[in-house]
Amino acid sequence: MNLSEDRNESGWQNAVIIIPALLSGVTLIVVAIIFWKLICKKKSKKQRLRDETDADCAVNAGGVYENSLDPSDPVLEKKQLPGHWTVEHKVVLCSGHFGPISRGVLCCPGETEDGRHVVLKELSEHCSPGEVQDFIDIMKFYVQVCNHDSLIKMLWCQTTRRPPSLIMKAMSCGNLLTCLRSSREGVQALEGAVPRITEKDVYSMALQVAGGLEYLSGTHDLLHGYVAACNVLLHDDLSVQLCGLGLAAVQYRTGSFPARKAAQVPLKWQSPERLKGADITEKSDVWSFGILLYEMVTLGSPPYPDLEPSQVPSKLKRKYRMERPALCGHRLYEVMTNCWQWEAPLRPCFTDVVKQLQNASDQADGQRPVTGADALSWGEYMRVAGIPS
Known part of the structure; x- marks a missing residue:
């Protein structure tokens, strides 16, 4: 075998080694780029969710419910507490899912009779928009479903005044x-x-x-x-x-x-x-x-x-x-x-x-x-x- 043939054989052997190595390297680089893009995309999504949550908190911290409350809702309109009625002598009983639950007296100015004892469920200003909607849906549930003497009833609701609340009859015992x-x-x-x-x-x-x-x-x-x-x-x-x-x-x-x-x-x-x-x-x-x-x-x-x-x-x-x-x-x-x-x-x-x-x-x-x-x-x-x- 002459010198030229030795060189050709040596070059072929080098090519067999180098080309797969290069292909493997390119593959690793492509995979790394794909992973990097996925990670960046996930971080971007998390940041967007944080921003949305922060925005919700900023809205609710001020007690603003305008995006979820509709004072003219026909289901709740007939149950709106008259403007001159108030709940006085409130005593907080516990903290409920949506906010404080209190016992109080429903008073109507000008009436000589003693006020009616009621339970007041109020919506916390820190609730999320979803919880606000759930609270409104519960009010509607009481109006549309709880019309039996053996089910607790909602007497009145408040969605035009802050905080939104529902007022229920207090059972003496x-x-x-x-x-x-x-x-x-x-x-x-x-x-x-x-x-x-x-x-x-x-x-x-x-x-x-x-x-x-x-x-x-x-x-x-x-x-x-x-x-x-x-x-x-x-x-x-x-x-x-x-x-x-x-x-x-x-x-x-x-x-x-x-x-x-x-x-x-x-x-x-x-x-x-x-x-x-x-x-x-x-x-x-x-x-x-x-x-x-x-x-x-x-x-x-x-x-x-x-x-x-x-x-x-x-x-x-x-x-x-x-x-x-x-x-x-x-x-x-x-x-x-x-x-x-x-x-x-x-x-x-x-x-x-x-x-x-x-x-x-x-x-x-x-x-x-x-x-x-x-x-x-x-x-x-x-x-x-x-x-x-």
């Missing part, structure tokens, strides 16, 4: 769960003695709640989603109204039940199908109504008092059910167990629940007060009930 536990022997409510509750009173309150739930499901095809004593309000004449209607309001607005929010309901009030992540129906509320009956007839004892919340699903699957409370009649307990049928189709609808309660109420004890067996503190109650503190 407040939350039913608190009243049940306060009615135990030797315990007084904040505003005086809570009425002693008999089994006949339990039937009366249960019929009112069942009637409200029958109206929600039958007239509007809506679910409550958290039927429990903590979501019932009590008046001193033992009339009750169902509250905690946030899940129903979302379903009314969107057409679908908010499964993620519904999953936040404590396990001990959830039906088996909810625990399994299946669809929620009227029969799911019926199951929870049976738990409410247990709460009422035991004066606010936590459901499944001998079980930790995490034990409930597996025990229910093995056909475990709570025993009949000491002062609970057999017919009332039969209504409970009908509500606790494992298969949802086997449970009664609320129309049937109302009929069962009406048929059994004549034999209820109207003399002897029901009692609660446990002596749990509120903190211990929350733990046993599985309610986040």
Whole structure:
């Protein structure tokens, strides 16, 4: 082999090595450029979102709701608080999802009668535009849906004055769960003695709640989603109204039940199908109504008092059910167990629940007060009930 041939062979070998190396290098450079562009694009998007959020905060910090509020909305116009009426003597009760919740007195200048006690829910100036719209939608929900005596009602709303607010009737005894536990022997409510509750009173309150739930499901095809004593309000004449209607309001607005929010309901009030992540129906509320009956007839004892919340699903699957409370009649307990049928189709609808309660109420004890067996503190109650503190 001569010198020229050696050089040609050497050049060919070098080309075989160099060309793939160059191609690999070019490929790496192209990939690096693509990644760099993607990163820049993502950073730009994040910055834009920050700018939009900052702009929203700047608007809401001044309490400006003009982009979301329509004072001439025909649904709310007829419920606007008259301009010369005011809510006086406000006392903040708690901080709600949208802003402060207060108790006060609705006053109309020139009237000689004492003002009406009301609950005022106000919209915080720091709410986002989306939350403002949700607040308005809830007002509309109260106007269009809550037209049953057993559902909490909105008396008036304010969208022409700041802050936007809705005004509701105040029930003299407040939350039913608190009243049940306060009615135990030797315990007084904040505003005086809570009425002693008999089994006949339990039937009366249960019929009112069942009637409200029958109206929600039958007239509007809506679910409550958290039927429990903590979501019932009590008046001193033992009339009750169902509250905690946030899940129903979302379903009314969107057409679908908010499964993620519904999953936040404590396990001990959830039906088996909810625990399994299946669809929620009227029969799911019926199951929870049976738990409410247990709460009422035991004066606010936590459901499944001998079980930790995490034990409930597996025990229910093995056909475990709570025993009949000491002062609970057999017919009332039969209504409970009908509500606790494992298969949802086997449970009664609320129309049937109302009929069962009406048929059994004549034999209820109207003399002897029901009692609660446990002596749990509120903190211990929350733990046993599985309610986040």
